[in-house]
Amino acid sequence: MRALVLKDQLSFDPDYPAPAPAPGEAIVRVTRAGICNTDLELVKGYMGFRGIPGHEFVGVLEETGERVVAEINCVGPGSPSRDWRERSQDPGRDTLGIDRRDGAFAEWVRVPLANLHRVPGAVSDDEAAFVEPLAAACQILEQVPIRPTDRARVLGDGKLGLLCAQVLATTGCDLLALGKHPDKLAILERRGIRTALAADWSGARDADVVVEATGSPAGFDLARRMLRPRGTLVLKSTFAGLTPADLTGVVVDEIAVIGSRCGPFDAALRLLERKQVDVLPLICARYPLEQGLQAFARARAPGALKVLMDISPF
Amino acid sequence: MRALVLKDQLSFDPDYPAPAPAPGEAIVRVTRAGICNTDLELVKGYMGFRGIPGHEFVGVLEETGERVVAEINCVGPGSPSRDWRERSQDPGRDTLGIDRRDGAFAEWVRVPLANLHRVPGAVSDDEAAFVEPLAAACQILEQVPIRPTDRARVLGDGKLGLLCAQVLATTGCDLLALGKHPDKLAILERRGIRTALAADWSGARDADVVVEATGSPAGFDLARRMLRPRGTLVLKSTFAGLTPADLTGVVVDEIAVIGSRCGPFDAALRLLERKQVDVLPLICARYPLEQGLQAFARARAPGALKVLMDISPF
Numbered sequence: 001m002r003a004l005v006l007k008d009q010l011s012f013d014p015d016y017p018a019p020a021p022a023p024g025e026a027i028v029r030v031t032r033a034g035i036c037n038t039d040l041e042l043v044k045g046y047m048g049f050r051g052i053p054g055h056e057f058v059g060v061l062e063e064t065g066e067r068v069v070a071e072i073n074c075v076g077p078g079s080p081s082r083d084w085r086e087r088s089q090d091p092g093r094d095t096l097g098i099d100r101r102d103g104a105f106a107e108w109v110r111v112p113l114a115n116l117h118r119v120p121g122a123v124s125d126d127e128a129a130f131v132e133p134l135a136a137a138c139q140i141l142e143q144v145p146i147r148p149t150d151r152a153r154v155l156g157d158g159k160l161g162l163l164c165a166q167v168l169a170t171t172g173c174d175l176l177a178l179g180k181h182p183d184k185l186a187i188l189e190r191r192g193i194r195t196a197l198a199a200d201w202s203g204a205r206d207a208d209v210v211v212e213a214t215g216s217p218a219g220f221d222l223a224r225r226m227l228r229p230r231g232t233l234v235l236k237s238t239f240a241g242l243t244p245a246d247l248t249g250v251v252v253d254e255i256a257v258i259g260s261r262c263g264p265f266d267a268a269l270r271l272l273e274r275k276q277v278d279v280l281p282l283i284c285a286r287y288p289l290e291q292g293l294q295a296f297a298r299a300r301a302p303g304a305l306k307v308l309m310d311i312s313p314f
Numbered sequence: 315m316r317a318l319v320l321k322d323q324l325s326f327d328p329d330y331p332a333p334a335p336a337p338g339e340a341i342v343r344v345t346r347a348g349i350c351n352t353d354l355e356l357v358k359g360y361m362g363f364r365g366i367p368g369h370e371f372v373g374v375l376e377e378t379g380e381r382v383v384a385e386i387n388c389v390g391p392g393s394p395s396r397d398w399r400e401r402s403q404d405p406g407r408d409t410l411g412i413d414r415r416d417g418a419f420a421e422w423v424r425v426p427l428a429n430l431h432r433v434p435g436a437v438s439d440d441e442a443a444f445v446e447p448l449a450a451a452c453q454i455l456e457q458v459p460i461r462p463t464d465r466a467r468v469l470g471d472g473k474l475g476l477l478c479a480q481v482l483a484t485t486g487c488d489l490l491a492l493g494k495h496p497d498k499l500a501i502l503e504r505r506g507i508r509t510a511l512a513a514d515w516s517g518a519r520d521a522d523v524v525v526e527a528t529g530s531p532a533g534f535d536l537a538r539r540m541l542r543p544r545g546t547l548v549l550k551s552t553f554a555g556l557t558p559a560d561l562t563g564v565v566v567d568e569i570a571v572i573g574s575r576c577g578p579f580d581a582a583l584r585l586l587e588r589k590q591v592d593v594l595p596l597i598c599a600r601y602p603l604e605q606g607l608q609a610f611a612r613a614r615a616p617g618a619l620k621v622l623m624d625i626s627p628f
Binding site for chain 2: 235244253254259
């Protein structure tokens, strides 16, 4: 089959072996897949991953014609993990396109049946390709109760930041999204979400919750300083390397720092079905699978948002 | 009055001006005071403090003869802060012997009436001198529910670590205290608390809660790696400078990091009154106020635990 394969570097392979069905697993024909920052990090060596990357996708179950998306954390039939919450932290998990399991930048991908979610008719393929990162944004609300009166701030206007801001906006909280790119923040402004340039921050330390989604070590300290005492800092950024962090400030202000990763697919699908979020303005380019290297180059370019790959249009 | 005073350096002053009473405040005659690591940091320049240090003390209200201890976070009569919890994070607070308010290494100290707590007869002066740090240890249980089945770990066998371990032991949880000094850990062993050398840690990442009380930047990463996914890391250490922290690890494991500082005096007094903790074995030396510089030198020496100053014995 056609696939993008990461060995020493990323390349297009027109003849990669198609996955064989295994007990308890399905073969999904991939229709659309999105490039995530994690994919760019994998190419740089993160996780030491070798194989087919790609973990944001929608596809079709050949036998039934059903459209499906799939959670990325996979456990074997012997695991005690019974739901997505347990699977996403199962110590024996492998992770689609990230850790020891081929992903979705290919014609076919093998996925545990338990990981599949049917895509409602009202959700397009382009929208469904966002379910994985949108679920990660929903995870914030699984972990931190956001009250209607809370001052919430989302720091970072990349792909994940824009999704986090839209998810937090569903709560009706006092929301401000902060970033560096007026054109990206405008996507939120058009949804009625208040935005500002991070450089224009007043210095007021009054936020109840700050979501750090800058993807950069510098985001932590700015997020921390925006919080009121006993506020909550939700960390979404992952990157290689350490962050020089003022942990004494965390103690003095009694801040709660909450690491937040994968989230609930069913909630993300509901938000898309009910049009409570709009992911389509995040698409900045699309390429066929054969032009995967160009797609990655585009995703790496300054100012890029979501780059999609059209894999099996039919 | 006699006092230890920090200007460019710490010195004993036999003739420092005694504090004048102010509305809503009391003058307390100090009987016993303890040296905290924060005091050692102040002498090194932390907080830029100038004045009389000392924030762990017990004393007497001259008019009534009552023995009292006092919370250290002080707010003016115009503050909306109504209880210790609010006072301890009030943005307008000053802090006894730490931030813009003279402390207790002196014959007399001026304290807001609202900050005073009467010491029960069953609690000795030596014990009462530990109420402030013991309250800080109690704050862990205010912030993080510890269940009887939880695997809790306390990392650090200094003064605060030994108090934290004793407070966590009151819950009946599966507790292990880890440190570097067999003689300090022995204080806990004699109380029936299981201990181990941190260097002997098995590598098992199975703790539900880890309290980081090492006072050193290196404690953060070890504490983090002891936790199970979605575990809770309670930070008690404060020190100057930044910690190179693996925040991506916090995200991937979805860990909650909780900064924890001052705590409830009433709870600490109850624990002492009921003999649920034993602070006396932590006393390693005592000096009269006149020998305050020697007392500080002793507190700085390797292996030291709590150094007390006998100020106004009568």
